[in-house]
Amino acid sequence: MKRQRAFFHTLRLPRFRRITLPLLLLLVFTATSYSLVGRQTATVPLPGLVMIDAGHGGYDPGVMSNGILEKDITLAIAKQLQAALQARGIPTAMTRDSDIDYADSGTKGSSSKRSDLNKRLELTEIQQATVFVSLHINNSTLATRGGAEVFYSEQNEGTAELAAAVQSELHKIPQMSKRDAKPGKYYLLRNQEIPSLIVECGYLNIADERARLNTADYQKKLAEAIANGLDSWLQKNK
Template sequence: MNKLKLTIKAMIALATLCLLMASMSAQAGTQVEGIRIWPAPDHTRLVLDTAGKVDHNMFALSNPSRLVIDLKNTRLNTDFDKLDLSGSPVRRIRSATRNGTDLRVVLDLVSDIKPRSFQLEPNQQYGHRLVLDLIDESGSRLEKATKPTVTHDSAGKRDVIVVIDAGHGGEDPGAIGPRGTREKDVVLKMAHILADMINKQPGYIAKLTRTGDYYIGLRNRTILARKYSADLFVSVHADAFRTPQPKGASVFALSQRGATSETARWLAQSENRSDLIGGTGGVSLDGRDDMLAGVLLDLSMTASINASLGVGSSVLGKLNSVARLHKSGVEQAAFAVLKSPDIPSILVEAGFISNPQEEKNLATDWYRRKLAGAIMNGVDEYFRKTPPPGTLLAWQKQNRQGGNAISQHRVQSGDTLSGLARENQTTVSELMQFNGLRDDRVMVGQTIRIPSS
């Protein structure tokens, strides 16, 4: 009987201990184990590494500007003071225990922001994360949109604008090679090299969607290209596969299936109605009925895909001379960054970072320069053949500088500028611009220079 009593007491003690441990575990909750910050021109991303999922609530305060984040059943296990806040709207981060078990984090801000938060599951590099986006709605730190620029020609012929997009960035490392090389780092360095090469080429100017280690949403990358009035959008990536064998560079354009879905998306969203489609054509969806808008979008998207395939083929041909190709032709897929209805867009996979040899190559400056040079040459080859109207390249092609394609005509009685334009398959305005004429009047004996058409 005594043994039975002892056994019952032991079981009760064990059950009590288990309940106590469960209670302590529940009280312990999770913890913040680290913090990172990624300042971007239009937003700043603050990432809290947590031991597990966390319930949280946040609210913004003004005068002075602050953001308060309450994390339930959480304790702090890192040092916020060691975080470099330069380049961000955050002046200071404070924290304190709240209600005995909760953690309150306060961000002292330079100005008011619009906050957004979400949680991420563990990946191959990080564990659980609470992501806080501090959005600068005023756009005070964002590089202003540019109109077509003139940098190389005093006669006012604009540059071809190429927007270069380095994939991934910030909290998104992209693919990671066997030696730990991160895609986001490789493609950013390569994008800078490519931009420098383009900017040194007369008749071109380059813009970058991201200039540092931060993340930009996929749709926002194409929005930036449109704000820059881009003639071409080039997104640079480094491929990966589950096995180390695949290798080689690839070039992608948008698939027709992706174009169809994108047309539907543009028609479905009312804010797109006032957005210009076809930068040089000035076609607008504003005020159009669905049928006409659909036709305009379909025509614009088809032209954009055809141009993308053309420039992609030129780039692939140049890459073939400096690197191994994964596929011999331009591939097509429904990548979100390629879905601009009015801008020819290509995605270049510089190689497989999951392949040990290609990872080693991509980590070197000389190889990145070889690839960037090939992309530049491919882009230039395409635009020399099909330059956008109004550009220096279009003017050079029409005049074929350095050749014997410019003819001269001595004006005779009865000649008119419009008649000369018709005979030589050009326009009156082109003849006026080419000869520096203020009007369309010509005089007998006057020499008119005529470019080949």
């Protein structure tokens, strides 16, 4: 049986883009729409659309510590991030808005994970996103301090600047350990043609940070910081 699939999409016009009546009429008569898992989605590309990916989900819990699951925290932060970007007039889409995965039925292990990641890449391309942000949580017994850190794709021009902008905003969160943005070789970064980030929002194995990550208040602070970094970069590159 095929695992459940779902897709959530929200579009808001950026505050820096003025839409005239002729342009609105043009959009109405030239835009087409299609159904993706029972939802209608506009195919008209808008500048600055951010695809938000809540890491893991469904069969894949991600890292775990003291009963706290990565997939739950990433989804909570993703929803807060979408709200924060919408408040800034930035169009968004999400790869998931519930506890689901995209693994093909009958697959196991790395094959299951690869099919899940490929679907997230496909959704990003379908939505004609201009920026991709995947949210994750770290867990390493080798880590002696916490902190959020941003990884970026080197092959896309301007992505290092985007990562630095987001990392700088994360540094402003009280009690945040200072880490540097750095290039990453992750599958989701290597296989994108748009500026792409993976944001590791903290470490579950660090007790005090684990406690903060599990609160709505801290999740909102993370989301607001990421949104501020994205917004400043988009404003400079619009």
